[in-house]
Amino acid sequence: MRDLVRQLRHNRKALIGLLILLLIIGAALAAPWLTQYAPTARVGRPHQPPSAEHWLGTTRLGQDVFARLIYGARTSLAVGFGAGVMITVLGTVLGIVAGYRRGLVDEIINFATNIVLVVPNLPLLLVLAAFIGQASPWVIALILGLTSWAWGARVTRSETLSVAQKDFVKSAEMLGEPAWRIMALEIFPNLISIVGINLIGSVIFAVITEATLEFLGLGDPNAVSWGIMLYNAQNSSALTVGAWWDLLSPCVALALLGLGLALLNFAIDEISNPRLRTGSRIQRWTRLVRAGEGRL
Amino acid sequence: MRFLLGRLAFYVVAFVAAATVNFFLPRIMPGDPIQIMFASAGSQLSMENLNALKLTFGFIDAPMWEQYLKYLQSVFTGDLGVSIKYFPLPVTELLARALVWTVGLVGSATLVSFTLGSLLGALAAWRRGSLFDTVVSMLSIFFSSVPAVVISLVALFVFGHSLNWFPGGYSADPLLDPAFSAEYIGSVVYHGTLPMLTLVTVLIGGFAVTMRNNMINLLGEDYIVMARAKGLSESRVLFWYAARNALLPTFSSLAIAIGTVLGGSLVTEVVFNYPGLGNLFYQAILARDYPVIQGQLLIMTGAMLVSNLIVDLSYVLLDPRLKKA
Amino acid sequence: MSEPVLSIRDLSIDYVGLDSDMHAVKAVSFDIGPGEVFGLAGESGCGKSTIAFAISRLHRPPALIRSGEIVVGGRNVLDLDADELRRFRWRDVAMVFQSAMNSLNPVLSIETQFYDVLHTHAGMNRAEARARAAELLRLVDIPAERLASYPHQCSGGMRQRIVIAICLALNPKLLIMDEPTTALDVVVQREILQRIDALRRQFGFSVLFITHDLGLMAQMCDRIGVMLEGELVEVNDAQSIYRRPRHPYTRKLWASMPRLRGERVRLEGGDA
Numbered sequence: 001m002r003d004l005v006r007q008l009r010h011n012r013k014a015l016i017g018l019l020i021l022l023l024i025i026g027a028a029l030a031a032p033w034l035t036q037y038a039p040t041a042r043v044g045r046p047h048q049p050p051s052a053e054h055w056l057g058t059t060r061l062g063q064d065v066f067a068r069l070i071y072g073a074r075t076s077l078a079v080g081f082g083a084g085v086m087i088t089v090l091g092t093v094l095g096i097v098a099g100y101r102r103g104l105v106d107e108i109i110n111f112a113t114n115i116v117l118v119v120p121n122l123p124l125l126l127v128l129a130a131f132i133g134q135a136s137p138w139v140i141a142l143i144l145g146l147t148s149w150a151w152g153a154r155v156t157r158s159e160t161l162s163v164a165q166k167d168f169v170k171s172a173e174m175l176g177e178p179a180w181r182i183m184a185l186e187i188f189p190n191l192i193s194i195v196g197i198n199l200i201g202s203v204i205f206a207v208i209t210e211a212t213l214e215f216l217g218l219g220d221p222n223a224v225s226w227g228i229m230l231y232n233a234q235n236s237s238a239l240t241v242g243a244w245w246d247l248l249s250p251c252v253a254l255a256l257l258g259l260g261l262a263l264l265n266f267a268i269d270e271i272s273n274p275r276l277r278t279g280s281r282i283q284r285w286t287r288l289v290r291a292g293e294g295r296l
Numbered sequence: 297m298r299f300l301l302g303r304l305a306f307y308v309v310a311f312v313a314a315a316t317v318n319f320f321l322p323r324i325m326p327g328d329p330i331q332i333m334f335a336s337a338g339s340q341l342s343m344e345n346l347n348a349l350k351l352t353f354g355f356i357d358a359p360m361w362e363q364y365l366k367y368l369q370s371v372f373t374g375d376l377g378v379s380i381k382y383f384p385l386p387v388t389e390l391l392a393r394a395l396v397w398t399v400g401l402v403g404s405a406t407l408v409s410f411t412l413g414s415l416l417g418a419l420a421a422w423r424r425g426s427l428f429d430t431v432v433s434m435l436s437i438f439f440s441s442v443p444a445v446v447i448s449l450v451a452l453f454v455f456g457h458s459l460n461w462f463p464g465g466y467s468a469d470p471l472l473d474p475a476f477s478a479e480y481i482g483s484v485v486y487h488g489t490l491p492m493l494t495l496v497t498v499l500i501g502g503f504a505v506t507m508r509n510n511m512i513n514l515l516g517e518d519y520i521v522m523a524r525a526k527g528l529s530e531s532r533v534l535f536w537y538a539a540r541n542a543l544l545p546t547f548s549s550l551a552i553a554i555g556t557v558l559g560g561s562l563v564t565e566v567v568f569n570y571p572g573l574g575n576l577f578y579q580a581i582l583a584r585d586y587p588v589i590q591g592q593l594l595i596m597t598g599a600m601l602v603s604n605l606i607v608d609l610s611y612v613l614l615d616p617r618l619k620k621a
Numbered sequence: 622m623s624e625p626v627l628s629i630r631d632l633s634i635d636y637v638g639l640d641s642d643m644h645a646v647k648a649v650s651f652d653i654g655p656g657e658v659f660g661l662a663g664e665s666g667c668g669k670s671t672i673a674f675a676i677s678r679l680h681r682p683p684a685l686i687r688s689g690e691i692v693v694g695g696r697n698v699l700d701l702d703a704d705e706l707r708r709f710r711w712r713d714v715a716m717v718f719q720s721a722m723n724s725l726n727p728v729l730s731i732e733t734q735f736y737d738v739l740h741t742h743a744g745m746n747r748a749e750a751r752a753r754a755a756e757l758l759r760l761v762d763i764p765a766e767r768l769a770s771y772p773h774q775c776s777g778g779m780r781q782r783i784v785i786a787i788c789l790a791l792n793p794k795l796l797i798m799d800e801p802t803t804a805l806d807v808v809v810q811r812e813i814l815q816r817i818d819a820l821r822r823q824f825g826f827s828v829l830f831i832t833h834d835l836g837l838m839a840q841m842c843d844r845i846g847v848m849l850e851g852e853l854v855e856v857n858d859a860q861s862i863y864r865r866p867r868h869p870y871t872r873k874l875w876a877s878m879p880r881l882r883g884e885r886v887r888l889e890g891g892d893a
Binding site: 281282284285286288289293294295296 | 635637638639640678680681682683684685686687688699
């Protein structure tokens with residue numbers, strides 16, 4: 001674990017990703033100090049282009065786009081991390097239990113996992129959301145958490161299967177440790193990078209899916225979030241009337257958040273998979289060869 | 297053969313699972329399920345039509361399990377009810393019309409992005425650490441992490457509105473009559489290009505990253521080293537020994553990715569106002585046209601299962617280890 | 622002594638690290654004569670496989686050949702350009718890899734894996750390659766029908782014999798065997814080594830035999846080099862290495878092995 005953190009500090013992708021993420025989190029937390037406007041208040045004339053007064057212009061209703069963006073970041077981050085943690089916890093617990101207990105429990109969990117994996121996720125979510133009606137961001141987070149654990153469960157399970165064969169697990173069994181202790185204290189710590197990848201991947205998924213559901217009109221139109229910004233911009237024909245700032249601001253924000261998280265994920269993957277790891281060594285190798293210090 | 301039969305049985309169960317979601321959703325929501333399902337009908341439907349619709353969805357005076365069986369019977373006999381918004385069109389007909397466009401869009405985009413993405417990923421892994429690898433990896437990460445909504449909207453803004461290179465909606469010029477004429481087909485291609493390229497952009501990064509990682513994991517294998525030791529040409533080793541083998545796990549990840557593909561096309565169709573399943577889904581959601589919404593889940597699950605089956609079949613052809621089983 | 626088949630001079634190989642390098646091979650020199658069986662012994666990680674890979678220039682980054690020469694047939698292998706290198710590989714030096722299970726491509730038929738070599742180097746078409754491959758398989762007692770099989774349909778021992786048959790395809794001067802029998806059980810291991818020995822007499826190639834098993838090596842080899850942490854600490858004929866090991870590390874290696882009884886015996890027999 002500490003090793004993982006140490007290596008992340010030396011990974012350029014991880015650092016850039018972290019920087020982007022901290023920037024967005026910082027802006028979300030400091031929202032009241034960064035803007036004087038409330039995100040839902042009408043503070044100007046409709047569809048004003050960016051200016052010193054309104055950095056990112058105004059919406060059709062005359063709301064300040066920048067204020068909506070940084071307050072909306074709170075929602076996107078909260079839903080992303082809330083649902084992401086839920087997805088990861090469910091997937092990890094189910095995966096470890098299935099992979100370690102084997103037998104009937106495994107059969108059942110594995111079967112359910114496979115079923116959930118072949119029912120297309122977004123259509124399922126759309127149907128659920130359609131019956132719920134206008135879903136608040138919290139409801140969206142909840143249904144995301146409950147329906148999206150399958151991928152994590154599958155990956156965790158197969159990793160658990162191999163860890164369970166290791167000597168330290170076998171010796172813990174010999175010593176008569178209870179199964180839950182073995183799963184929590186022997187197996188789980190060895191899955192930490194899988195869990196990390198699962199967590200960040202799930203956060204990305206949750207952020208994207210929340211925005212998508214809201215864009216498709218399944219969210220609560222009064223919520224302040226990036227997806228609702230997209231929805232309102234689309235419905236007020238922002239592009240046709242030339243109010244690109246209204247539509248592109250949440251687009252850029254979503255792209256940036258996605259990029260930051262993806263860089264972090266890629267970095268963890270690189271660090272945890274020794275075969276993917278050698279990136280910066282190869283750069284030094286290339287320098288040495290160019291300098292004529294050796295060959296292959 | 298046993299393998300395929302097993303898969304087939306599994307797919308039937310998965311399909312029933314999707315139908316089960318449909319069956320229980322209105323029944324577990326607070327309130328009267330019939331009221332929920334057909335609230336948007338208003339006075340549009342006659343009593344007679346409404347009764348037929350109730351029968352289709354298993355709302356009969358009988359215990360729950362009989363209702364469930366009744367609904368499954370409707371589903372498996374291809375009766376998905378009628379649309380409320382587009383009354384009196386049957387849901388199956390609406391879905392079938394839209395399906396053609398989606399299959400064309402999704403099929404071509406998947407083919408292009410999978411082929412191109414896998415090729416880029418394979419070359420990046422082969423030239424590991426080179427500038428090419430860095431650029432491909434960076435772009436792949438970027439495009440696979442940006443939501444499809446964002447990519448679609450930006451593409452529409454840049455290429456549709458600002459540059460005016462492509463039309464911003466419909467599957468063909470609405471003034472043309474559908475026909476097997478060069479003009480109509482040309483129009484279809486012209487209208488489909490931007491949505492297709494957008495979808496390719498959404499998908500290609502994921503395929504490239506998967507292929508690159510699979511390749512790198514494979515390059516240390518003894519049979520790759522032996523192929524090089526045999527003095528084979530670089531392209532022979534790259535394509536016949538490394539890429540060909542790395543394609544197998546990439547291919548099986550394609551099966552799971554098809555869910556993402558469908559989700560992506562759903563969004564792209566809405567943004568580009570393309571008359572496929574996604575757009576129909578969107579219209580149905582806006583109108584709370586539940587028979588169509590439920591039909592969508594079934595047909596998309598069906599599409600997913602068929603795609604999975606195609607992947608399974610191709611896998612058996614590609615991997616000799618499965619053939620004798 | 623006639624001109625050596627392989628002559629390695631002052632070879633140094635590093636694995637490039639983030640800021641410092643791991644010196645895997647340090648200024649190693651040795652020769653292998655025509656028809657000679659030369660053994661490289663040492664613990665895993667001592668650099669013996671790194672040398673084997675360097676001879677056919679199979680290394681990938683971050684491995685880096687810092688200095689030295691590898692001379693085969695009068696040419697320094699390290700100076701060959703890409704085209705020459707491709708022609709050199711397998712024609713001059715063939716190689717049997719560590720894992721019998723993994724050195725054949727699982728998704729190509731055995732025939733294709735013969736054809737690859739015969740087509741690239743000898744320009745044979747499919748039919749010619751099939752006939753030649755059947756001939757080669759006969760040398761290792763495998764029926765020609767096996768050509769249509771895939772690796773997973775063959776046992777580990779059979780796969781290793783197939784690899785050996787592919788090695789013989791172009792009559793190489795040198796056969797490198799990098800721990801060729803680690804994945805096999807003792808009976809199969811013995812059978813494979815007897816076969817190599819018989820084929821060597823028949824075709825006259827030299828062998829570079831790499832293993833951590835000194836006992837096995839003493840039976841197989843004419844001369845043995847012992848490696849420790851990238852350095853070649855002792856080279857001598859097999860008898861002397863066995864009876865009068867000079868370097869303390871060689872003695873330590875022997876001490877860690879179950880002691881062999883009686884005389885060193887050449888592996889005889891094996892009908893090839």
